[in-house]
Amino acid sequence: MVKKMIGIEGSFAIAEAVKLARVDAVAAYPITPQTHIVERLAEFVANGELDAEYIPVESEHSAMSACLGTSAVGARTFTATASQGLELMHEVLYVASSMRLPIVMTLANRAISAPLSIWTDHCDAMAVRDCGWIQIFAENAQQAFDLVLCAFRIAETPAVFLPVMVHIDGFYISHTIEPVQLLEQEAVDSFIPEYRHPYPLDPDRPVTMGAFGPPPIYTEAKKAQEVALRASKAVILEVWQEFSLLSGRHYSPVEGYEAGDADVLFLIMGSFSETAMVAIDRMRAKGQKVGLVRLRLWRPFPVQELRQTVGKAWVIIVLDRAISFGGRDPSVLKSRRRFIP
Amino acid sequence: MAKGLPLNTKLYEIRWHGRGGQGAVTAAKIVAQAALLKGYQGVTAAPSFGAERRGIPISASTRISSQPVMVISQVETPDAVVVLDHTLLKYPDVLSGLVSGGWLIVNSWQHPRELNIRGDFNIATADATKICRELGLTVGGFPVVNTAMLGAIARTIQIIDLASIEKVIRERFSGDALQTNLAAITRTFEITRPEIIR
Numbered sequence: 001m002v003k004k005m006i007g008i009e010g011s012f013a014i015a016e017a018v019k020l021a022r023v024d025a026v027a028a029y030p031i032t033p034q035t036h037i038v039e040r041l042a043e044f045v046a047n048g049e050l051d052a053e054y055i056p057v058e059s060e061h062s063a064m065s066a067c068l069g070t071s072a073v074g075a076r077t078f079t080a081t082a083s084q085g086l087e088l089m090h091e092v093l094y095v096a097s098s099m100r101l102p103i104v105m106t107l108a109n110r111a112i113s114a115p116l117s118i119w120t121d122h123c124d125a126m127a128v129r130d131c132g133w134i135q136i137f138a139e140n141a142q143q144a145f146d147l148v149l150c151a152f153r154i155a156e157t158p159a160v161f162l163p164v165m166v167h168i169d170g171f172y173i174s175h176t177i178e179p180v181q182l183l184e185q186e187a188v189d190s191f192i193p194e195y196r197h198p199y200p201l202d203p204d205r206p207v208t209m210g211a212f213g214p215p216p217i218y219t220e221a222k223k224a225q226e227v228a229l230r231a232s233k234a235v236i237l238e239v240w241q242e243f244s245l246l247s248g249r250h251y252s253p254v255e256g257y258e259a260g261d262a263d264v265l266f267l268i269m270g271s272f273s274e275t276a277m278v279a280i281d282r283m284r285a286k287g288q289k290v291g292l293v294r295l296r297l298w299r300p301f302p303v304q305e306l307r308q309t310v311g312k313a314w315v316i317i318v319l320d321r322a323i324s325f326g327g328r329d330p331s332v333l334k335s336r337r338r339f340i341p
Numbered sequence: 342m343a344k345g346l347p348l349n350t351k352l353y354e355i356r357w358h359g360r361g362g363q364g365a366v367t368a369a370k371i372v373a374q375a376a377l378l379k380g381y382q383g384v385t386a387a388p389s390f391g392a393e394r395r396g397i398p399i400s401a402s403t404r405i406s407s408q409p410v411m412v413i414s415q416v417e418t419p420d421a422v423v424v425l426d427h428t429l430l431k432y433p434d435v436l437s438g439l440v441s442g443g444w445l446i447v448n449s450w451q452h453p454r455e456l457n458i459r460g461d462f463n464i465a466t467a468d469a470t471k472i473c474r475e476l477g478l479t480v481g482g483f484p485v486v487n488t489a490m491l492g493a494i495a496r497t498i499q500i501i502d503l504a505s506i507e508k509v510i511r512e513r514f515s516g517d518a519l520q521t522n523l524a525a526i527t528r529t530f531e532i533t534r535p536e537i538i539r
Contacts, residue, residue, distance in 0.1 A: 007374035007384055032392070119390055140413075171390035172413050177370045178385050179377055179409075274411040 003182045010141035010173040011036035013180045014080070014106055014166075017148040019050045020188040021104075024075035024195075027055035027066035031085040032118045033170035034108035038080055060085040064092035064103075071101040072209055074200035076152065079103065082170055083110035083124045090128065096163045097132030098225055099210045102155030102195070103163040105133075106148060109270065109321070110170040120170045122269070122321035125298070132225055134164040134232055135298040137269045141178040144168045146249055149188060153239045156195045160232045162225075167298070169271040183247060191246055233300050253302035255294045256309045258284060262291030265313040269295045270321065348380055350407050353500050354416040357401040358435045359425030361393045362480070364487030368423070369401035371491060371513070375505040376405040383410035390415075398429055405500055421446060421498050425469075425486050427456075436460065442538075446493050448486050453536035467493040467533040469525070476521050476528075488522045492529030503530060 008016070014037050018026070026045070028038035044050035053070065057063045060081050071077040081089060086107060096103050109125055111117035125135070134154060138144040144166065151164040168174055199207050213221055233253065244250040257277050259265060266276050273294045283290045293309050293316070295302075310316065355372065359365030366388040373386035383406035393399045402416040418438040427449040429435050436458070439445060443462045447453075450471065453464035469492075473484035488510065495503045503526065510522050 005377065007370070007377040007386075009370075033390075118392060171387070175390065176385050176387040176413050177373045178413075179382070271413060275414065278411050 003184060005179045005181050007177050008141065008180045009036065009175060009177050010144050010168060011108075011175065012040050013141045013145040013178075013182075014148050014168070015040035015044065016182055017145045018078045018104075019044050020183060020185060021076065021078075021149060021152045021192055022189070023050070023052050023078045023152075025053045025055065025067070025070035025077045026079060027057055027063045027070065027077070028079045029057050029060050029063045029081070029085060031060070031082050033110055033120075033174045034080045034082040034085070034106065036174060037106055037108070041078070060089040061092060064089035064096065067103045067105075068092065068096055068099065068101060069201075071096070071103050072099070072197070072201045074195065074197040076156070076195045077101075077103045078105070080106040080108065082108040083112055083118075086124045086128060087112065090131075093128055093131040093133065093163075095210060097229075098221065100161040100225070100228070101163060102152075102161055104148065104151045104155055105163065105165050106144070107165055107167050108170040108174045109167055118170070120172055120271075120321065122167075123323065125167055126322040126324070128165070129299070132162070132229060133299065134160075134162055134229065134236070135167065136164065137167045137296055137298055138173060139271050139273050139294065139296075141173055141176065142180045142249070143251070144173055145180055145182065146243065146247060147251065149183070149192070150239050150243050150251070152195075153192050153243075154232070154236050156192075157235045157239070158198070160228065160235050162229060162232060167270065172271040181247075187246055191243065230300050233297070233302065236297065251296060252305065253295075253297035254305040254309045255296060257292040257294065259291035259293055259309055259313070260311060261289060262311070262313050263289045264315045264317065265291050265293050265310060267293045267295060267316050267318045269298065272319070272321075276319070348407050352383075352404060352406040352408075352410070353421075353498075354419045355403040355405075355421045355423060355494075355498075356416045356419035356438075357403070357423050357425070358429050358432075359399060359401075359487070360395075360429070361397050361399050362395040362483065362485075363425045364485050365399055365423075365425055366401045368425075368487035368491060369403045371488070371506065371509050372403045372494065372501060373405065374509045374512075375491075375501045376403075378508050379501060379505045381405050381407055383408050385410045385413055387413065387415075398432065400434075419443065421494070423490060423494060424448060425490060427451075430456065430458065444497055446490070446497055448490055448493075452534060461538060463497075463535065463537050465493060465497045465533055465535040467496075467529050469493065469529050472525055472528045472532070476525055478521050478525050489525035489529040492526040492531075493533040495526075496530045496533040497535050503527070 045054040240251040357365040369386040373384040421444040450468040469486040469489035
């Protein structure tokens, strides 16, 4: 079921995952550092390797709007963006989650202008923190491949029906060649069943989606959405568990590294947690009781798991790649207040 | 898996310097893929992260290890520096951090001693530009020396060999392009002049 290790760029590994998931529709607009993902998907569609509708749009706002449409008619839908592109599709992200459309998107995390920067930070991720999507962070190309595959399965589970965003640090993951183990098509086919929307848009059986909702309806809808997002964690755990049986690679909402007996812990999301592990190995060799907490599931926020992993540490150093202007703390720290006893 | 050289157990870091369009990033990736085929568990290759344009100085990184590579930042203390355009040697960044006993591998018609570079590292030169011109390995009239320089690397650093490089080249190219690139690699391998420091 598991193929041999190949050296592949993170972006291309993600495109392979999307192809293996037999996606039906991709609507995207290129933006650095995400471009290689959708370029490769466009190639797959053009050369017949992937039987999907590729919709080249004129902006990211249109990209996500097209994704709403394709997902609503019952097509498995993928897109990718970064930074300014994410900002441009911002309002449509809320529509996707509120209309409960299981779109999967990769976000190649990148700073937001000005000054113009194409390099990695998490300001784009934090700007969409509360848009109602399930959000997961990958730390390397292998995880990006795995977590994108799992994202389709999670999103389309009837109890969930929410869009999923898989974050990868721009360039560090998107542009780096790393060893990645792909999976066989049959294995993926058995892992990701056919996507069936219970009430798809269909001219023969008309339905209305995202209609006008006066306050009583709006409140109920938002409450239902919040309940569904929180409840999705159980499904996420199940899907990752099943994936580990398939691939031998296990994922958890929060993962520790030398965290058990640590006095001082780093809390990190994304690719530089691997660099932190190297630093921790060196500090441990000198007898320093340091460890690492890697936050993989960002939304729904895994309070309980985080509390367990933090253990008895008396200092937590949060390395946040985003700034909250005028706020008291960076974004990740705001969450921290909830889980520190 | 390629026979021959035993696997190096230490992390080996290569930094590439070239000009936009010369193919430094592609070469960095080919070496990583060749090392993986040779049996190294940990490889990474990445461009210097930024917006590159044709002709400007650019760099790239390759890491090779028998263990998984956890660091994906730019290489700062390279075991080998590969320079695709010798005019870049005037920039101090190019030799920055090159480890004692490491390798400087330059695309140049000059002999290593003629480069007038002093340091406690070894130097190899090969005139990849000439070979690419002879073989017609050019794009828009400019020689594309990246694959040719893979021959100089295989000759010099003992981490990867011609056989694993050839395997990767065969996956990436076909037809005339395959034959031309393979010829450039073999010929550059043959004419590479490694000069070990004493």
